[in-house]
Amino acid sequence: xxxxxxxLILIAALGLAACNNxxxxxxxxxxxxxxxxxxxxxxxxxxxxxxxxxxxxFNQTIGDRVLFAVDTSTLTPEGRAVLQGQxxxxxxxxxxxxxxxGHADEQGTREYNLALGARRASAAQDFLISQGVPAGLLRTVxxxxxxxxAVCSDEACYSQNRRAVTVLQAGAGA
Amino acid sequence: xRLIDSFARAIILALTLILPTTLNAAPxxxxxxxxxIEPMPFAAPTxxxxxxxxxxxxxxxxxxxxxxxxxxxxxxxxADAFISQVSSxxxxxxxxxWQAINAQALVTGAVTASGDQIVVKFRVYDVxxxxxxxxxxxxxxxxxxxxxxxxxxxxxxxxxxxGEGGYFDSRVVYVAESGPKNARLKQLAVMDYDGANIQYLTxxxxxxxxxxxxxxxxxxxxxxxxTGFPQIYLMSAADLSTxxxxxxxxxxxxxxxxxxxxxxxxFSLERGGNTDIxxxxxxxxxxxxxxxxxxxxxxxxYSPDGSQIVFESDRSxxxxxxxxxxxxxxxxxxxxxxxRYGTPVWSPRGDMIAFTKQNEGRFHIGVMLVDxxxxxxxxxxxxxxxxxxxxxxxxxxxxxxxxxxxxxxALFSVDxxxxxxxxxxxxxxxxxxxxxxxxx
Numbered sequence: 001x002x003x004x005x006x007x008l009i010l011i012a013a014l015g016l017a018a019c020n021n022x023x024x025x026x027x028x029x030x031x032x033x034x035x036x037x038x039x040x041x042x043x044x045x046x047x048x049x050x051x052x053x054x055x056x057x058f059n060q061t062i063g064d065r066v067l068f069a070v071d072t073s074t075l076t077p078e079g080r081a082v083l084q085g086q087x088x089x090x091x092x093x094x095x096x097x098x099x100x101x102g103h104a105d106e107q108g109t110r111e112y113n114l115a116l117g118a119r120r121a122s123a124a125q126d127f128l129i130s131q132g133v134p135a136g137l138l139r140t141v142x143x144x145x146x147x148x149x150a151v152c153s154d155e156a157c158y159s160q161n162r163r164a165v166t167v168l169q170a171g172a173g174a
Numbered sequence: 175x176r177l178i179d180s181f182a183r184a185i186i187l188a189l190t191l192i193l194p195t196t197l198n199a200a201p202x203x204x205x206x207x208x209x210x211i212e213p214m215p216f217a218a219p220t221x222x223x224x225x226x227x228x229x230x231x232x233x234x235x236x237x238x239x240x241x242x243x244x245x246x247x248x249x250x251x252x253a254d255a256f257i258s259q260v261s262s263x264x265x266x267x268x269x270x271x272w273q274a275i276n277a278q279a280l281v282t283g284a285v286t287a288s289g290d291q292i293v294v295k296f297r298v299y300d301v302x303x304x305x306x307x308x309x310x311x312x313x314x315x316x317x318x319x320x321x322x323x324x325x326x327x328x329x330x331x332x333x334x335x336x337g338e339g340g341y342f343d344s345r346v347v348y349v350a351e352s353g354p355k356n357a358r359l360k361q362l363a364v365m366d367y368d369g370a371n372i373q374y375l376t377x378x379x380x381x382x383x384x385x386x387x388x389x390x391x392x393x394x395x396x397x398x399x400x401t402g403f404p405q406i407y408l409m410s411a412a413d414l415s416t417x418x419x420x421x422x423x424x425x426x427x428x429x430x431x432x433x434x435x436x437x438x439x440x441f442s443l444e445r446g447g448n449t450d451i452x453x454x455x456x457x458x459x460x461x462x463x464x465x466x467x468x469x470x471x472x473x474x475x476y477s478p479d480g481s482q483i484v485f486e487s488d489r490s491x492x493x494x495x496x497x498x499x500x501x502x503x504x505x506x507x508x509x510x511x512x513x514r515y516g517t518p519v520w521s522p523r524g525d526m527i528a529f530t531k532q533n534e535g536r537f538h539i540g541v542m543l544v545d546x547x548x549x550x551x552x553x554x555x556x557x558x559x560x561x562x563x564x565x566x567x568x569x570x571x572x573x574x575x576x577x578x579x580x581x582x583x584a585l586f587s588v589d590x591x592x593x594x595x596x597x598x599x600x601x602x603x604x605x606x607x608x609x610x611x612x613x614x
Contacts (some may be wrong), residue, residue: 071492073447106575109516109530109559110383110606111429112486112493114404115442115449115470118426122447141403142426142444146381151355153556153577 053093055168062089066124068162071108073119075127083124086166087131097169100124102142103149105158110144117142124164203335211593213249214278214335216242219260220253221283221294230317231285234294234324238281241328241342244368245569246594248335251277263295272301279307281331290316294323298331308334321370322613329612339566342367345610346562346571347385347394350374351583351603360605362396362409367564367609369585369599375414384429384560384606387411388436391610395419395430395439406430406441408456420454420461429472433500434480440464442472451485453500464502475519476500477544484508484518484527484544495529497544508546517560520544522611523567526590530559530572539572541590552592556581560605565612571598573605 047054049061058064063086066079075083090096102121104113121140129135150157218239223231242248258271263284272280283296295312299305311330313323322343329340350363350372360382362375375394376382383404385396394409401418406427409416419439420427430441433453443452451465451474465471469489476483477500484497487505493514496505509515513533520527524544531538531551537558542549557575564570568590574597575583582603588595598604 106557108532109473109486109493111442111472112470112488112516114383114426114428115444115472118444118449119447119470126447139403139424140426140447143381146358146383148356151579153581 055170058086058089058166058168062086064167065163065165067159068120068164070105070158070162071116073116073123075123079124080127083127084131087128087133090128090133090137091131095170097137098128098139099167099169100128100138100140101147101165101167102140103147103161103163103165104145105161106145106148106153107158108145113144114142115144117144120162120164124166128166203337211247213243213247215249215251215276216279216281217251217256217272217275217277218242218281218283219256221285221296222261222263224263224284224286226287227285227292228287230287230292230320234285234320234327235283237321237324238283238296238328238331240368241325242281242331244596245332246589246596247332248279251275263297267299269299269301269304272299277301279331279335281327283327287317290318292317292320292323294320294327296327296330298334321366325366338568339612341564341566341569341609341612343613344565345387345391345613346585346598346607347375347387347610348585348600348607349382349385349605350378350601351605352378355579355581362394363601363604364394364411365600372601375409384608386431386608387610388432389434389611390436391613393432393436395432397428397430404428406439408439419456420452420459429474431475433476434478440474440476440483442474451483462502464498465505473517477520478522478524482520484520486516486518493532495527495546508542508544509549510546511549519561519563521567522563522565525567528561528563528570530561539570539588541570550590550592552588552590553586553595558586560607562607562609564609571607571609573607575605 046056049056051057063082066082100121102117104116121142125138125140148161150160218235221231221235239250243250255275257274258268260282278301280299280301286293293314295310297310298307300307313326315323325342328342333340344367345364346367347364349360351358351360353359359378361378362382362385363372365372380398380400383397385394392411394411396407397404398407404426405421406419407416408419426444428442430439438456439454442449448468449470449472451471453462453464467489469487471485471487474483474485481500482497483500486493487496493516494507495509495515495518496507498505513531515529515531517530518527526541527544528541531540536554538551539553539558539561540551555574556577559573561570561572569587571585571587573583574586575581583605585598585604585607
């Protein structure tokens, strides 16, 4: 790790800068038509959802997320189909990289859910790589139970929260 | 600059024995392990102002009484019931007057203040045997540390009557929360054990999790998303200077905890979706891997002698608690009940493991012996997790979160017998408490 990198990390640690926070990118990329998409987000940056080359199209039409059963990181047939679509899109749009966010529902302890979210993100990443997406374009991060999408405390919400979300990074992989 | 008062400046608390008096065998005794406890009635008349004390005399007395009452082991008798007044610290005690209102223990004190210096002295009496319990003690310090002096008085009283070490003069580092549940803002904060003197250690620009005090309270480990990826950091409690610890590209580090000598950190490192436990020597940055399995291994915690580590693993298929040698090697599973077990924490006394248990849709904080025997669940709720031990190993603080959109996290404490469950008042929602050692 270079001295510059260390210095940047330290600055970020002091709360003076956190410009590459994928959580924020995740929020901004959450223009998938879900009711969570609040005001104040510049959805035009995601492009026209009817344009197959747009991030909005990737998020909404192909689907940016796969869901998991309780306490598992096994991809479902539906999840694999979504990831196959993601892989094809990524392979035909080499200007993009992605961060895959792993999440868990709140029914677990904080540390375990961080590790479980990492398993889920990694499962999605491994599948994308198996479909030919260059490993260098993909990173993973786990949020555990820190960033639920739906906030009720029953299975209707939990099932949405147990997810791996592929967050595109425009221009990052060019 | 936000400084942690108690740590940033060395507050010298001079400790002086006042007068040698005859030590009595003490019939006044609370045994914390016993079954049902009727709180011991005590009286703490407002400490005598022996010069310049002003408001401090009453405030210190109130904190002493609140500390004792807050344990659930003592019950304060209000001043309106008093027959005698204590107008002079040195005057003889009218035991009959205190016996008449059934005060079993009597705490008297006196406060002197001059400039920014304050002196507090106190005595404890066993009312029914008509004798002083132990010796009078005097503390001196700065006026800014008046609450600490009150806690020290209460610790001494508690110790004399229970035979246990005190825990009131301690701090708790935790995560202060704000914002909606799906976009929670988190920042590190530290407070006195009773929720007073809250100070923020970070802002809320980056998600932070699970801070831990060093064995002497001089440093704090925590996990932050400052770079966008979870990573462990080390903060100086004195000046809040912070540096990242172990980081390799493509990995995630979390769940750090100090070794008992404060020289190394045991934590979880995730690589390629698999989480194992590692140890990092802080001075040399030497890294050693302690577990190596495809299962999730996390939440490590050292035994107080540093020879063993308790942690959780799902290698059996569900989260369970294991103990291994501090150097790694084959672990032994110690949790054997129904449900899932996580977040084990070794007691500072070395005798017990506190844990979070998840079973049939409920969460519990519990304790068990270090071999897994005598499991005892202390709490039950929608979501309890993350126990931390008081310095004396008799009280546990933890996070309790409510259900649904409005379900905020809060800090609760309970004693190891399961009694005295109470919420700690914080400035907003709070989670992930970690108790400091007893302050010097």
